Amino acid sequence: MPEGHTVHRTANHFKKNFAGQIVSVSSPQGRFSDSKLIDGSKLIEAKAVGKQLFLQFEPAILRIHLGIYGKWQFTRPEELPEPKGAVRARFVANGQLADLRGPTACELLSKEQYLQVLNRLGPDPLDPKADMRHFVEKVAKSGVSIGQLLMDQSVISGIGNVYRAELLFRANLNPHTPGKLVPREVVEALWLDAVALMPLGVKTGFMLTREGFMKAKTKKDERYYVYKREGLACRECGNLISIELMATRKLYFCSSCQA
Numbered sequence: 143m144p145e146g147h148t149v150h151r152t153a154n155h156f157k158k159n160f161a162g163q164i165v166s167v168s169s170p171q172g173r174f175s176d177s178k179l180i181d182g183s184k185l186i187e188a189k190a191v192g193k194q195l196f197l198q199f200e201p202a203i204l205r206i207h208l209g210i211y212g213k214w215q216f217t218r219p220e221e222l223p224e225p226k227g228a229v230r231a232r233f234v235a236n237g238q239l240a241d242l243r244g245p246t247a248c249e250l251l252s253k254e255q256y257l258q259v260l261n262r263l264g265p266d267p268l269d270p271k272a273d274m275r276h277f278v279e280k281v282a283k284s285g286v287s288i289g290q291l292l293m294d295q296s297v298i299s300g301i302g303n304v305y306r307a308e309l310l311f312r313a314n315l316n317p318h319t320p321g322k323l324v325p326r327e328v329v330e331a332l333w334l335d336a337v338a339l340m341p342l343g344v345k346t347g348f349m350l351t352r353e354g355f356m357k358a359k360t361k362k363d364e365r366y367y368v369y370k371r372e373g374l375a376c377r378e379c380g381n382l383i384s385i386e387l388m389a390t391r392k393l394y395f396c397s398s399c400q401a
């Protein structure tokens with residue numbers, strides 16, 4: 143599943159190539175029949191909050207969540223190609239084409255519904271206006287593990303499995319620690335670390351989390367401290383990296399550095 147930085151990149155693509163334009167919107171697959179309500183209207187704004195993308199058309203706001211299987215395909219074709227596969231939504235403007243396949247959500251919202259969705263989402267470290275306190279206070283009140291809280295989009299928006307694992311390692315924090323037992327300054331430092339790291343993800347398209355390896359050309363097997371490194375030696379202490387399931391998602395950590 144894409145993490146927040148990918149969705150912010152998609153929002154930037156829409157801002158650059160579609161915003162301010164009259165956009166032709168269709169649903170070749172037919173499952174997004176409301177497409178006709180925004181077809182031929184102007185895209186006013188594109189915005190990402192965590193893993194959610196909001197495309198504000200004049201008549202309504204389109205909410206898209208890719209989920210596990212959703213994918214975008216952006217092209218600039220000479221001629222409009224026939225849709226391949228199950229294209230839920232197709233956007234065409236100014237020679238640009240965006241095809242959306244397999245999203246979990248692709249639905250129109252009124253302004254009021256949009257605000258309700260926003261209210262349910264935790265602050266997004268990629269939003270310069272986000273308020274860290276909402277995150278810090280939710281963590282401080284919760285008996286749920288910090289490993290699960292980081293993945294809870296109502297607590298913090300945009301963190302997925304990779305950033306979760308890497309942020310916790312960088313904080314030397316055991317993923318099983320209940321939120322309320324994590325010192326406040328450590329929770330604040332986690333937030334600030336996400337604020338520092340995630341814009342690099344937006345800029346490069348890669349989740350760069352390892353000191354000294356913050357370049358986009360860093361090879362995949364050198365990029366992370368713990369993510370997908372189960373059974374390999376920890377880069378800091380040599381202990382073997384652990385893997386387990388936490389709330390159905392794979393969790394990677396060093397039981398020595400993150401004791």
Ligand SMILES: [Zn+2]
Nearest residue numbers: 376379396399
């Ligand atoms: Zn270690």
